[in-house]
Amino acid sequence: MPLLEVNNLRVEFPTRRGVLTAVDDVSFTIDEGEVLGVVGESGAGKSITGAAIIRLIEPPGRIAGGEIRLNGRRIDTLPPEEMRRVRGRQIGAIFQDPLTTLNPLYSIGRQLVETMQTHLGLSDREARARAIRWLEDVGIPGAAQRIDSYPHQFSGGMRQRVVIALALCAEPRLVIADEPTTALDVSIQAQVIALLKRLCREHGTAVMLITHDMGVIAETADRVAVMYAGRIAEIGPVREVVKNARHPYTEGLMGSIPSLTHRVARLRQIDGAMPRLTDIPKGCAFNPRCGRAFDRCRSERPELMATGGPSRAACWLYAEGGHARDAA
């Protein structure tokens, strides 16, 4: 049984101009200890998918359909009090901006201690000792001296280390990391990613890593889901998706990333932009930008299907009699 199971998730935002569907029929699983990358451009629905799992969607947004199961138990229907116990204890969260995650009025030690006491029922002394161990573990120099410092006394990279300690200190089975390194400089980003990877491996924690940076995913994740306009366009093992993209959107996305190892005269570009949620095209949402679209793409919406490789793609090219089938 997978650790996390998301089935047909649908998230809606009612607005004056009608109901917007930000996440539309999304299904995936995450196994124990696995790192699933979720990648996509702004507005693809990746962050909202993550927020839905820990039920942190800002009202009036709401989960309008589907189910979310953790260890087989449905968590999307839990009453708010019980969900509070799942959040933190079983699912940790790391967000992009460490300053908004940390409470500026509490010392970092107090925040760690409070989290561990709430979820693990430790004594004061035990909690404080563990807090120091966690700060050492995430590489804060002089942890015992700095435990009573406040968030503003740390640099951005150090704060994000504290946030990682905070997310992991209650020993959750799953961590949802939403753009954890986007606000950091590259040399610091590398440190933070390496840290997250090491700690999750040591503790057997599964990670849902949400980012727009394909490089971070390629280096960290086991599998990756590529999202486009609220749906998963392609999902599969990282190496496969990077080297052997099946969905035309994934292919375009990979081609549009400048490479460090070889230089091309022009980048492959996908013309146009992702549609706004108010006017998602009929059929496949990508069809107006797709060079290989045919009639079926403009009328019927594709579900994820087998591609003849390890990944699955939501693309009619791979349907019975589809063009890619013949080519492959």
Place this chain on the structure above:
Amino acid sequence: MRAMPLDAAPATTRPLVEVEDLARDFDVSKPWLIRLLQGERRRILRAVAGVSFAIPRGTTLSLVGESGCGKTTVARLVVGLYAPTRGTIRIDGIDLASLTSRAQQAPVRRRLQMIFQDPYASLNPRWRVGDIIAEPIRAFGLLKERSDIEARVSELLRQVGLSPKDAEKYPHEFSGGQRQRISIARALSSNPEFLVCDEPTSALDVSVQAQILNLMKDLQERLGLTYLFISHNLAVVRHMSDRIGVMYLGRIVELAPGETLFASPQHPYTRLLLEAIPDLEMTGRQRTPVGGEVPSPIDPPSGCSFHPRCPFANDRCRAEAPRLIRRGETEVACHAVEEGRLAA
């Protein structure tokens, strides 16, 4: 002040842009009364501490580095948004500091334009796109007739891949990528030769970034533009540049042709940066994270400012600041490289 329109090099081979020993300090002290009461001294932030480079006509020089390294300050100094504390900037041999009156400045200013990072902040939301693009034309008095200006705006919009009809719209009707196209059209409207681009794509999604980078390369080819390109993204920089300067705490630590820099980085900081970037090609590789963070430019380390993070630092590095030294095609500021303590 020296004005030197006629120098040794003939105009054709002379680089369009020459920057020499450029520096800029910012006074970040508390108000003097508080300093007086608390017995504090002035605090000076040295954002740019002596930077020199030249950009030949029709080529791209990129400056790359992490937040706070001074790359944006260099960009703003070059276009004249800040006055330098020290050093000279010459465009086509003309020292910008020698131009004192507006009338003298205008003909030079017309030849250089800037593209900013945030297309949401750099376009006036109350102006129509047509007026935004026409502003430099009007400011420099390049065209007088209304119909001529409209025709030029239409041409510019087409040049950047938008429709002439978009001139009637307001910025909020456009996506980030389209807004950046508008910024480019505005920059091109005074027929500049030199564009300073400060992180022009870092606010954009990758597929849109590719569109804008391709557009900028096309325009460079078609109009013979010279670019100073500022970015923190090494992959983007590699794609765009002929030469690359790596900045650290207000100084250029390595300056080399793009291919050379990536094939054989010299300075330990350049090596660290190249090592640190996650890349698609290296799925699953293990990398050696380098510890430490960029120190504050208010109180930079003595000697080479990189020495606290550098695995090759010795006493000389802690005491004496290295200068850029040419080795083949690369210029590098590092004692370890100079002394051959570092394997190439």
